[in-house]
Amino acid sequence: MSLNTFMQHLSNGLALGSLYALIAIGYTMVYGILRLINFAHGDIFMISTYIIFYSVTLFLMPWWVAFVVAILLTGAFGILVERLAYRSLRNSPKISVMISAIGASYLIQNLAIVIFGGRPKAFPIPEFFNKVVYVNTISIPVANFFIPGITMAALVILLYIVNKTKTGMAMRAVSRDYEAARLMGINVDTIISITFFMGSILAALGGMMWGIKYPNLIPLMGLMPGLKAFIAAVIGGIGNIKGAVVGGFLLGMSEIMLIAFLPSMTGYRDAFAFVILIVILLIKPSGLLGENLAEKV
Amino acid sequence: MKRIALLLVLVMVLSIPLTACQSSDNGSTADSDVIKFGVFEPLTGANAAGGAMEIEGIELAQELYPEVLGKKIELVIVDNKSDKVEAANAATKLVDQDKVNAIIGSWGSSFSMAAGPIVMEAGIPAVGTSCTNPLVTLGNDYYFRVTFIDSFQGVVMANYAFTELGATKVAIVQEISNDYSVGLVKFFTDEFVRLTGDPGSILYVANYNTGDQDFTAQLTNIKQLNPDAIFAPGNYSESAMLIKQAKELDIKAPFLGADTWETPEFIDIGGSAVDGAVFSTFFDSQVPLTPESSVFLDAYRAKFNKEPASVTALAYDAYILLVDAIERAGSAEPGKIKEALAATAGFDGAAGVVTLDENGDAVKNAVIKTVKNGEFTYLTTISPQ
Numbered sequence A: 001m002s003l004n005t006f007m008q009h010l011s012n013g014l015a016l017g018s019l020y021a022l023i024a025i026g027y028t029m030v031y032g033i034l035r036l037i038n039f040a041h042g043d044i045f046m047i048s049t050y051i052i053f054y055s056v057t058l059f060l061m062p063w064w065v066a067f068v069v070a071i072l073l074t075g076a077f078g079i080l081v082e083r084l085a086y087r088s089l090r091n092s093p094k095i096s097v098m099i100s101a102i103g104a105s106y107l108i109q110n111l112a113i114v115i116f117g118g119r120p121k122a123f124p125i126p127e128f129f130n131k132v133v134y135v136n137t138i139s140i141p142v143a144n145f146f147i148p149g150i151t152m153a154a155l156v157i158l159l160y161i162v163n164k165t166k167t168g169m170a171m172r173a174v175s176r177d178y179e180a181a182r183l184m185g186i187n188v189d190t191i192i193s194i195t196f197f198m199g200s201i202l203a204a205l206g207g208m209m210w211g212i213k214y215p216n217l218i219p220l221m222g223l224m225p226g227l228k229a230f231i232a233a234v235i236g237g238i239g240n241i242k243g244a245v246v247g248g249f250l251l252g253m254s255e256i257m258l259i260a261f262l263p264s265m266t267g268y269r270d271a272f273a274f275v276i277l278i279v280i281l282l283i284k285p286s287g288l289l290g291e292n293l294a295e296k297v
Numbered sequence B: 001m002k003r004i005a006l007l008l009v010l011v012m013v014l015s016i017p018l019t020a021c022q023s024s025d026n027g028s029t030a031d032s033d034v035i036k037f038g039v040f041e042p043l044t045g046a047n048a049a050g051g052a053m054e055i056e057g058i059e060l061a062q063e064l065y066p067e068v069l070g071k072k073i074e075l076v077i078v079d080n081k082s083d084k085v086e087a088a089n090a091a092t093k094l095v096d097q098d099k100v101n102a103i104i105g106s107w108g109s110s111f112s113m114a115a116g117p118i119v120m121e122a123g124i125p126a127v128g129t130s131c132t133n134p135l136v137t138l139g140n141d142y143y144f145r146v147t148f149i150d151s152f153q154g155v156v157m158a159n160y161a162f163t164e165l166g167a168t169k170v171a172i173v174q175e176i177s178n179d180y181s182v183g184l185v186k187f188f189t190d191e192f193v194r195l196t197g198d199p200g201s202i203l204y205v206a207n208y209n210t211g212d213q214d215f216t217a218q219l220t221n222i223k224q225l226n227p228d229a230i231f232a233p234g235n236y237s238e239s240a241m242l243i244k245q246a247k248e249l250d251i252k253a254p255f256l257g258a259d260t261w262e263t264p265e266f267i268d269i270g271g272s273a274v275d276g277a278v279f280s281t282f283f284d285s286q287v288p289l290t291p292e293s294s295v296f297l298d299a300y301r302a303k304f305n306k307e308p309a310s311v312t313a314l315a316y317d318a319y320i321l322l323v324d325a326i327e328r329a330g331s332a333e334p335g336k337i338k339e340a341l342a343a344t345a346g347f348d349g350a351a352g353v354v355t356l357d358e359n360g361d362a363v364k365n366a367v368i369k370t371v372k373n374g375e376f377t378y379l380t381t382i383s384p385q
Helices: A003-034 A041-057 A063-089 A094-116 A142-164 A166-176 A178-183 A188-213 A223-236 A241-261 A263-283 B002-026 B048-064 B084-096 B109-122 B150-164 B179-196 B216-223 B236-248 B264-274 B291-304 B310-329 B334-342
Strands: A132-135 A138-141 B034-041 B071-079 B102-104 B126-128 B143-145 B170-175 B202-208 B229-231 B255-257 B278-281 B347-349 B352-354 B366-372 B375-382
Touching: A003 A041, A003 A138, A003 A142, A003 A166, A003 A188, A003 A223, A003 A241, A003 B216, A041 A063, A041 A094, A041 A188, A041 A223, A063 A094, A063 A188, A132 A142, A138 A142, A142 A166, A142 A188, A142 A241, A166 A178, A166 A188, A178 A188, A188 A223, A223 A241, A223 A263, A241 A263, A241 B216, A263 B202, A263 B216, B034 B048, B034 B084, B034 B310, B048 B071, B048 B236, B048 B291, B048 B310, B071 B084, B084 B102, B084 B109, B102 B310, B109 B126, B109 B143, B109 B179, B126 B310, B150 B179, B150 B229, B150 B255, B150 B278, B150 B366, B170 B179, B170 B216, B179 B202, B202 B216, B216 B236, B236 B255, B236 B264, B264 B366, B291 B310, B291 B347, B310 B334, B310 B347
Parallel strands: B034 B071, B034 B102, B102 B126, B126 B143, B170 B202, B170 B229, B229 B255, B255 B278
Antiparallel strands: A132 A138, B278 B366, B347 B352, B366 B375
């Protein structure tokens, strides 16, 4: 394999990895605050791409307006999901909430099939992102520059909000103990709504970037990316935002390198993600950057 | 842990009476006033566009031919969800619960193959629409189809690559989890190696799974080999993204494919990248083949105000062939329909004359099309041998 080919693989892996990372951040953030695996995250991601599709094709918005609308609406949709599926189970056993999350995921998927139809739609890619930049013989679509950038920006902003702001402090308090946080005058419901709003915005950002790279919209499109992002989050140590980014990069890069160096194993690409997960959990049960917690779901 | 186990047991216990009363409810509906055609197609999932186009053809045929032997024909449409397991479930539902007289479907050979053993065991005849893998009908007396098979289609594309494009080295990308794609690749490979006389003329075979979105790794591997053409039969949406990503990686070799590419989504998703892609298919609306073609085209254009896809014509043919077989048999009894179907010869379908060989496969022409300025454009017609 020539150096150029290898560099091309590296660039491809970086783009895929940062996309996984972007979706994984949202996954892991909600878990970090609520100790809840939000299985509907992939479906919220799917909804965001459909919002962009309809904003552009039906309401004829320019793409940047559509992107802003999608971010806000998806955030609101995340709050709605939390209201309907999780809030009333706040004091129930964790397992009930998890089952409710799975139910919400199926409900959203099937509603999307009914409302949007099963036939695929083509994501309206802004002309700007359709360009390709050539470095030597390595070709890099413009989107591949943006995705790692957006992932890194999201990481920094999120770390800032969680660690440096008052809302972030409240979030961390809620993640430790609902009751104690409430006694300290924190409005737990508002904080959780904010958490979901932010998580869903991250899903929307992921959805946009995913749509630009893979413009094939179907109601079940959130399933695999959601699962991969979940794996990425667990590899990095679920609940740890930096870990999610590390896990995402690791997963994307290993998938590309698997196909690059062992082409005959391509059919096992998705299975390979789980193999990595199992190996890492065997060696380090709390994930690469995870904190040691007694109880895990 | 205990709680989960308890919950699972509870779910199982609760679901027993549910399934039990479902089957007893539907057991007694063997209504003899209507003739039921079961239709199983992918209406959701990765192949949904294909299923939707075939349903158009079947429903149009029903509007034109709503009755046979003085009885109304009822369509029972079920979704096989673009999934082999669901396809088997859908076929089981049609034969067990709905008690259909015959079955039409499906887009996608894998789904037809999953339904094969079920229709054979139940003794219900099935007519395949655009499922082209030879194994669909092989060794199954109850499965027929109105389309040619991949041993022909693969040969057609290998010849096109060799004679028209002058290709001597090709790379292949196959959808490894799809029997249709894997079968076509085999027939293409055999013929191409025979034509070039060089087993090394197939430079590389890359794989992907149904539903994969990222093909950059496979394409990067292919790019360094610099093939003359790339044969990549597979599902339309994956193929469109494959070609788009190939163009982004600056791969200039033309892409060759097969009948599944002829969906509007292939062009929508692929955009300008799929311009120049060449594929074989069944029929072109600009070249009517039989008197029935005109009936079909007129009715379709009047109803939908656009040009029909090949698979729509095939689905239409599957329906009218069943109607014809029931007329010839003089009975809607599944066994008699099967006998009449097997004897089909010189039947005028919308997508050409159907004569079924000993396996139940139609022997007919293939059409080669390309994408030009965002439209499917007719190139040529190729007849068997």
